[in-house]
Amino acid sequence: MAATQTAPYKRRSLFLIGLLIVLLSVVSSAAVYFYLDSRGANAEPTTADEPAAEPPVPIFVPIAPFTVNLQSDYGDRLLYVGLSLRVNDQATSDFLSQHMPEVRSRLLMLLSGKSAAELIKPAGKIELKREILGLFDEPITTPQPTLSIDDVLFSDFIVQ
Structure with missing residues (x-):
C-alpha cells in the first residue's frame, strides 16, 4: 500500500520538475530577447529622411x-x-x-x-x-x- 501512495507523489514531482524546466526556458528566452533588443536600441537610428553621407571624391x-x-x-x-x-x-x-x-x-x-x-x-x-x-x-x-x-x-x- 505504501508503493501506491508514493506513485502520485512521484508523478506530481515529475510534473512540477517538467513545469519548472518549461518555465525557466520561457523566462531565459524572454531575457535574451529583451537583452538583444536593448542592445539594438542603443545603436544610432537611421532615418530615411537623411541622405547617406557621400564619401569625398578622391x-x-x-x-x-x-x-x-x-x-x-x-x-x-x-x-x-x-x-x-x-x-x-x-x-x-x-x-x-x-x-x-x-x-x-x-x-x-x-x-x-x-x-x-x-x-x-x-x-x-x-x-x-x-x-x-x-x-x-x-x-x-x-x-x-x-x-x-x-x-x-x-x-x-x-x-x-
Missing part, C-alpha cells in the same frame, strides 16, 4: 609612366613604373602639377638607386611607397604650401 595626381635603369651586379635591369599620388586637396594637386618635372626628377633619382631584387618582393614595394612619400618631406620650392599626400598608387610596375 583627387589623384597621375605621373606618366617612365623607365629607370636599376642597380644590378649582372647585366642591365630596368623598371617600368607608372604611378599616381592620392592627395587631400586641390591646392596640393595644383602645386604638384606645376612642379611635375621636379617631382619626376626626384622619383628617377630614388628609383635608380634601387635593385631589382628588392623591388620584386611585396615588402620592397611597400618600402618604396614609404620612400616616395618621404620625398615630399623636403620642400620643392621656398616657400612651399603644406602638401597633403595620402598614398602612392602603382598603375604599372614591371621589373625586367
Whole structure:
C-alpha cells in the first residue's frame, strides 16, 4: 500500500520538475530577447529622411609612366613604373602639377638607386611607397604650401 501512495507523489514531482524546466526556458528566452533588443536600441537610428553621407571624391595626381635603369651586379635591369599620388586637396594637386618635372626628377633619382631584387618582393614595394612619400618631406620650392599626400598608387610596375 505504501508503493501506491508514493506513485502520485512521484508523478506530481515529475510534473512540477517538467513545469519548472518549461518555465525557466520561457523566462531565459524572454531575457535574451529583451537583452538583444536593448542592445539594438542603443545603436544610432537611421532615418530615411537623411541622405547617406557621400564619401569625398578622391583627387589623384597621375605621373606618366617612365623607365629607370636599376642597380644590378649582372647585366642591365630596368623598371617600368607608372604611378599616381592620392592627395587631400586641390591646392596640393595644383602645386604638384606645376612642379611635375621636379617631382619626376626626384622619383628617377630614388628609383635608380634601387635593385631589382628588392623591388620584386611585396615588402620592397611597400618600402618604396614609404620612400616616395618621404620625398615630399623636403620642400620643392621656398616657400612651399603644406602638401597633403595620402598614398602612392602603382598603375604599372614591371621589373625586367
